[in-house]
Amino acid sequence: MIYTASPLAIGIFVAFVLSVLTLSSYFAKKTQSSKGYYAAGGTIHWAVNGIAFAGDYLSAASFLGICGMIAFDGYDGFLYSIGYLAGWVVALFVVAEPLKRFGKYTFTDALNYKFGSKGIQLTAAISTLVVSVCYLIPQMVGAGDLVTPLLGLPHYMGVILVGAIVIFIVATAGMTSTTYVQFIKGGLLIVFSTILTIYVLRHGLSLKPSDSFHSLVSIPAVLEGDTITSVEDSSYQVTGNYKKDNLHFVKLDKQGIATWWHVTGTAPNVILKETLSITKAADGRVLYNGDLKQAQKFFQVGNASKIVHNGKEVSETGPLGPFEYLSTIEQSEIIRFTKSTFQDANDKITIWRQNPTSGKEVLRPGLKFKVDKGADFMSRLNFVSLMIALFFGTSALPHILIRYYTVPSARDARKSTIVAIGAIGFFYILTLFMGLGAMLTGSLDLESSNMSAPLLAKFFGIILFSIISAIAFATVLGTVAGLIVAASGAVAHDLITGFMGKKMTDREQVRAGKISAVGVGCIAIILGILCKGMNVSFLVGLAFAVAASANLPSIIMLLFWKKTTSKGIAASIVVGILTSLGIILLSPSTYGDIYGLPRSAAPIPLDNPGIISIPLGYITLIIVSLLTQKKSQTS
Amino acid sequence: MSHGPATKWGEDNASPYKARLGVYLFIFYCLVYAGFIVINVVSPKTMGVSVIFGLNLACAYGFGLILLAIIMGIIYNHMCGKKERELNAPAGGDRS
Known part of the structure; x- marks a missing residue:
């Protein structure tokens, strides 16, 4: 799709950026100590910290990714919301207070508080870096993806822009400015998501969401043998048929524009249904619905094909309450789109065909995750593994854990976690309404599910679109700032000061942290540019799986098993990183989506490693700890 | 290298509780949460059964898990705060 840059969106974004840069400059004068740089002096109010937690945690993956997934696959996208939120329970009940009690600046401090082990310092710092980089890349790629349609800049400019702003925020005032940027961003995200949801409910459901909505066309056709030979509308000429498995597509030509249609029904009642298509021609041209991109024929989609409200079939419902909105969708029928690719002579064709889906199916699991139709043992195991990783990953993310050191006490750590759960939980409930809203208001760009939330906002007006677009940028800024603080702490505090034992004054430690932040920020910019086009959900999933496998077993066992040794913790972290990364790199998804190889060639038939790598982390820690009991006791 | 926390506080007698x-x-x-996963895997169609306010089990259970986390968090904080006041009261300035 072609997007036009909105001056208002640019204006709001520039205003936001200027305000956070001013804020950072203001706090820079107050950030002279390492305690100030890494932990905001430990003086942040618990309520501010709670919202900053939300700003830190609700990344582009949560806002753009989940809304997009719900808009395309219904309830299955909401499963991410449930899993991500449930993970905070582990953080509150098990991790929050002890981590605050034992740690100082980084998660490594807490793990190492009673051992003083070089092994823990090295492995925990590496784990922090691996998880942070896995999380950073999708944020930077997302920044580039956003800047192209919304500000009219090339992808790399978006990455550099976000990278430069975040480096300034972190390198000037460290955790203090990062906290307030996250607080502002978290607050704005929740407030404007609420407003967007209210708009969705006030609009209700409609067969034709707006006057400009492109209603999909159906044409009766003549089938002779197994080939479409002509259509009722004489302005179209049949120029090709393609059949594979149970699918039959036909190519029609009208005034030199070739479009693809899906053949449905049986003779003599054959109907051709309009599709959306992208043709990559042998000469390098890319055609959208048969024409150049500039012609803007690749229209937005998404609507109900049948609406049943209070037992009656209607064309529109008017405003609905939240429960009524969901129950009406459940009784209605929605047009979803299914993608197919094939070769037509020398052209590569990608087609999205209409797939009318009952509301009942949209609002229960099964459209994305194979737990119902076509499910087998491995697909169910994959689903369970994903839900486990989401549940246990949150409380092991280093950039989340360091936020426990910014409040004055363990009690404040607990209270701020509860505020975070309230704010994040509320936002995740809204994602269901925003995602379904996009699905039903013609707000889907079939090329990019990530644009569903901004396009939904655009449906309700340019002002809301501009604000939501600016917030989407702010979302990236807030999360990236937190990640860079975590990664710079791992380098400067854990590796240089701790592992390498370099003696530094307090001011030198702050300088080392700032230099590390610049270094990590530059690496993030380079990776963000190099990884353009990479699947961002894949990388976020990877970060959660590595965090849950490498970090959580150590945290839990340190708290609840007295025989835990430093070698057990270090070994568990190494095994957790290697097994989770190894399984992902050898999984069917990586083979198919990243390497471009057949999925069946993958040596491990599992996409989500949690169900294997998390228990393996615990087992390793227990075995190594038991084997090193005497040594550790002697030492 | 082993070092203490970023901020200081007194003994917290409520910690074990x-x-x-x-x-x-x-x-x-x-x-x-496990019940939610099990129903999804073993009987996904059950998730489509209407249970309350016209919502199916999938939506009701999903919202329920989110709301339960919030409610349990508030209860946990209340009980912890009460115990902290009870057991740490003589210390006065305890902030943990």
Whole structure:
């Protein structure tokens, strides 16, 4: 799709950026100590910290990714919301207070508080870096993806822009400015998501969401043998048929524009249904619905094909309450789109065909995750593994854990976690309404599910679109700032000061942290540019799986098993990183989506490693700890 | 290198109580969450059954898990705060 840059969106974004840069400059004068740089002096109010937690945690993956997934696959996208939120329970009940009690600046401090082990310092710092980089890349790629349609800049400019702003925020005032940027961003995200949801409910459901909505066309056709030979509308000429498995597509030509249609029904009642298509021609041209991109024929989609409200079939419902909105969708029928690719002579064709889906199916699991139709043992195991990783990953993310050191006490750590759960939980409930809203208001760009939330906002007006677009940028800024603080702490505090034992004054430690932040920020910019086009959900999933496998077993066992040794913790972290990364790199998804190889060639038939790598982390820690009991006791 | 926390506080006599309570609540939530996963895997069609306010089980259970986390968090904080006041009261300035 072609997007036009909105001056208002640019204006709001520039205003936001200027305000956070001013804020950072203001706090820079107050950030002279390492305690100030890494932990905001430990003086942040618990309520501010709670919202900053939300700003830190609700990344582009949560806002753009989940809304997009719900808009395309219904309830299955909401499963991410449930899993991500449930993970905070582990953080509150098990991790929050002890981590605050034992740690100082980084998660490594807490793990190492009673051992003083070089092994823990090295492995925990590496784990922090691996998880942070896995999380950073999708944020930077997302920044580039956003800047192209919304500000009219090339992808790399978006990455550099976000990278430069975040480096300034972190390198000037460290955790203090990062906290307030996250607080502002978290607050704005929740407030404007609420407003967007209210708009969705006030609009209700409609067969034709707006006057400009492109209603999909159906044409009766003549089938002779197994080939479409002509259509009722004489302005179209049949120029090709393609059949594979149970699918039959036909190519029609009208005034030199070739479009693809899906053949449905049986003779003599054959109907051709309009599709959306992208043709990559042998000469390098890319055609959208048969024409150049500039012609803007690749229209937005998404609507109900049948609406049943209070037992009656209607064309529109008017405003609905939240429960009524969901129950009406459940009784209605929605047009979803299914993608197919094939070769037509020398052209590569990608087609999205209409797939009318009952509301009942949209609002229960099964459209994305194979737990119902076509499910087998491995697909169910994959689903369970994903839900486990989401549940246990949150409380092991280093950039989340360091936020426990910014409040004055363990009690404040607990209270701020509860505020975070309230704010994040509320936002995740809204994602269901925003995602379904996009699905039903013609707000889907079939090329990019990530644009569903901004396009939904655009449906309700340019002002809301501009604000939501600016917030989407702010979302990236807030999360990236937190990640860079975590990664710079791992380098400067854990590796240089701790592992390498370099003696530094307090001011030198702050300088080392700032230099590390610049270094990590530059690496993030380079990776963000190099990884353009990479699947961002894949990388976020990877970060959660590595965090849950490498970090959580150590945290839990340190708290609840007295025989835990430093070698057990270090070994568990190494095994957790290697097994989770190894399984992902050898999984069917990586083979198919990243390497471009057949999925069946993958040596491990599992996409989500949690169900294997998390228990393996615990087992390793227990075995190594038991084997090193005497040594550790002697030492 | 081993060092203390970023901020100082006194002895927290309520710590064992809070840790025990946290584990019990965590186990309870785990069981509810596990129930959600099991129904999805074993009987996904059950998730489509209408249960309350016209919502199906999938939506009701999903919202329920989110709301339960918030409610349990508030209860946990209330109980911990009460125990902290009870056991740490003589110390006065205890902030943990």
